[in-house]
Amino acid sequence: MTMSHLCAGTFSGTPLSFRRPVQTRPSQLQHLVQSRYRGQGTDRSKVAQYKRTPADTGSPEVQIAQLSARVIQLTGHLQIHKKDYASRRGLLAALSTRRSLMQYLLRQDRSAYEKVIKELDIRPLKVQAGRNVIIKLQEGAEPEKVHMTDANADQE
Numbered sequence: 001m002t003m004s005h006l007c008a009g010t011f012s013g014t015p016l017s018f019r020r021p022v023q024t025r026p027s028q029l030q031h032l033v034q035s036r037y038r039g040q041g042t043d044r045s046k047v048a049q050y051k052r053t054p055a056d057t058g059s060p061e062v063q064i065a066q067l068s069a070r071v072i073q074l075t076g077h078l079q080i081h082k083k084d085y086a087s088r089r090g091l092l093a094a095l096s097t098r099r100s101l102m103q104y105l106l107r108q109d110r111s112a113y114e115k116v117i118k119e120l121d122i123r124p125l126k127v128q129a130g131r132n133v134i135i136k137l138q139e140g141a142e143p144e145k146v147h148m149t150d151a152n153a154d155q156e
Contacts, residue, residue, distance in 0.1 A: 041073055042069045042070055042072075042073040043064065043069055043072070043073070044065075044069045046065050046068075046069070046119070046120065047062060047065040047066055047069065049065075049119075049133050050062045050064075050065050050116070060072075060101045060102075060105045060108075060112075061105070061112060061116055062106055063098075063101050064098055064105070064116055064120070064122075065120060066100060067094050067095075067097060067098040067101070068098065068120045068122060070092065070094050071094050071095060071098065074087055074090060074091040074094065075091065077134070078091065098122075099125070101117075102117070102122070102125055103125060107123060
């Protein structure tokens with residue numbers, strides 16, 4: 001598809017005007033060339049069950065569910081496109097954000113944290129943020145805290 005622009009100028013004092021063709025993208029390709037993720041292809045069916053109100057988008061549970069849907073979508077994309085390093089970077093950023101939210105939820109509301117990791121099938125956190133403490137989670141038992149110095153002594 002070509003369009004034209006009117007170009008005007010002078011050559012040796014003589015006014016010139018002519019039409020110059022300009023290449024544009026066909027409308028079918030414009031939606032494929034987007035530099036920003038817009039949510040297509042992400043299954044967000046599990047997000048609604050974590051909403052506290054119909055308009056809730058900010059609670060940690062909802063954010064973790066949304067990020068989990070994005071992680072699943074990106075993982076599937078990266079299995080096909082192994083060299084898409086920009087998407088890999090986006091996946092790592094989403095995982096980091098989700099981990100931070102999970103750490104927050106673990107500190108604030110342990111039962112909500114356990115519910116979220118069980119229903120979304122997420123591995124539990126291994127290290128508590130900033131405390132050098134490993135948490136060992138087991139089914140039906142209280143979490144056992146082992147300080148990093150104790151864990152190092154066990155390995156020797």
